[in-house]
Amino acid sequence: QVHLQESGPGLVKPSETLSLTCSVSGGSLIDYYWSWIRQPPGRGLECIGYISYSGATNYNPSLRSRVTMSVDRSKNQISLRLSAVTAADTAVYFCAREALRSFDRGGSPFNVWGQGTLVAVSS
Amino acid sequence: DIVMTQSPDSLTVSLGERATINCKSSQSVLFSSNNHNYLAWYQQKPGQPPKLLIYWASTRESGVPDRFSGIGSGTDFTLTINGLQAEDVAVYYCQQYLGTPFTFGPGTKVEIK
Numbered sequence: 001q002v003h004l005q006e007s008g009p010g011l012v013k014p015s016e017t018l019s020l021t022c023s024v025s026g027g028s029l030i031d032y033y034w035s036w037i038r039q040p041p042g043r044g045l046e047c048i049g050y051i052s053y054s055g056a057t058n059y060n061p062s063l064r065s066r067v068t069m070s071v072d073r074s075k076n077q078i079s080l081r082l083s084a085v086t087a088a089d090t091a092v093y094f095c096a097r098e099a100l101r102s103f104d105r106g107g108s109p110f111n112v113w114g115q116g117t118l119v120a121v122s123s
Numbered sequence: 124d125i126v127m128t129q130s131p132d133s134l135t136v137s138l139g140e141r142a143t144i145n146c147k148s149s150q151s152v153l154f155s156s157n158n159h160n161y162l163a164w165y166q167q168k169p170g171q172p173p174k175l176l177i178y179w180a181s182t183r184e185s186g187v188p189d190r191f192s193g194i195g196s197g198t199d200f201t202l203t204i205n206g207l208q209a210e211d212v213a214v215y216y217c218q219q220y221l222g223t224p225f226t227f228g229p230g231t232k233v234e235i236k
Contacts, residue, residue: 035225045173045216045227060224061124094172098220105154107220109163111184113172 002027004095004114012089012121018082022095022114029053029071033098033107034078036069038091039116046091050098050107051078085121092116125150125219127228137236142204144231146217151197154221161221164193164202166213167230173216177202209235 008020022034035050049059051069059067068081082089096110126149136142152161160180165173175184177193180200190205204211212235217228 044229045218047225047227049224058223062224096172099178103154103157103159105156106161106222107225109175109178109218109220110165110173111175111178113174116172 002097002112004097004112006093006095006114006117008093008117008119010118010120012085012119013123014086014121015084018080018085018089018093018119018121020080020093020095020117020119022078022080024076024078024097029073029076029078031100033101034071035096035098035110036078036080037094037096037110038089039094040088040091041118048080048082048093087121090119090121092118124224125152125222125226127217127219127226129215129217129228129231131231132229133232133234135234135236136204136207138209139206142207142211142233144202144215144217144233146195146200146202146228148198148200148219150222152219152221153197160196160200161219162193162195162200163218163220164191165216165218165227166211167216168213176215204233207233207235 003025005023012018033050036048066083070079094116095114097112098108099111130145162180164177167173181193214230
């Protein structure tokens with residue numbers, strides 16, 4: 001059974017860069033799309049973007065200028081970097097795996113999620 | 124972006140009764156070439172990640188009880204919980220995965236009366 005585990009600092013200073021890693025165990029990165037999704041405390045869910053096994057990315061336009069995602073196939077990990085953070089970036093950050101895509105158009109639902117990690121932005 | 128809205132914001136239902144949650148998308152999430160609605164429903168309990176319940180608008184994820192059902196097409200969708208159980212207390216989100224960025228509705232909180 002695939003298991004996702006997010007890790008990274010729980011506290012980041014304003015204007016600095018948030019860096020998180022999602023470790024994938026019990027399965028391969030191959031053939032899947034991997035997303036980062038965040039949820040501010042008490043609020044709804046926002047897709048930050050996704051990365052494919054091959055490294056192709058698609059970022060939310062609202063965050064595109066500050067986001068970088070990468071994949072480390074040797075470690076079975078995906079990573080997120082979000083630069084120039086502010087208090088508005090305080091959230092629980094989830095990594096999630098889409099179900100296998102069946103069609104050339106659109107994506108697939110998120111059927112595997114990590115537990116999430118809370119990142120607070122504060123000086 | 125495709126904007127997702129949900130109604131009601133919250134819902135209080137007696138045990139064993141039916142809960143109905145509506146979801147509307149600002150654009151159709153039906154892709155005519157494959158006749159699939161790119162619409163999913165998730166359940167989120169406090170302190171937990173969302174759990175996939177329904178995808179393609181009406182297909183139940185493996186292991187999800189059959190009291191959960193989804194219906195709808197185009198821009199209007201409904202999640203129904205028939206015979207609400209205590210463990211169904213949660214926030215429910217709809218999500219479209221047709222156009223990027225994939226977007227979620229604001230959520231509907233379901234509580235027991």
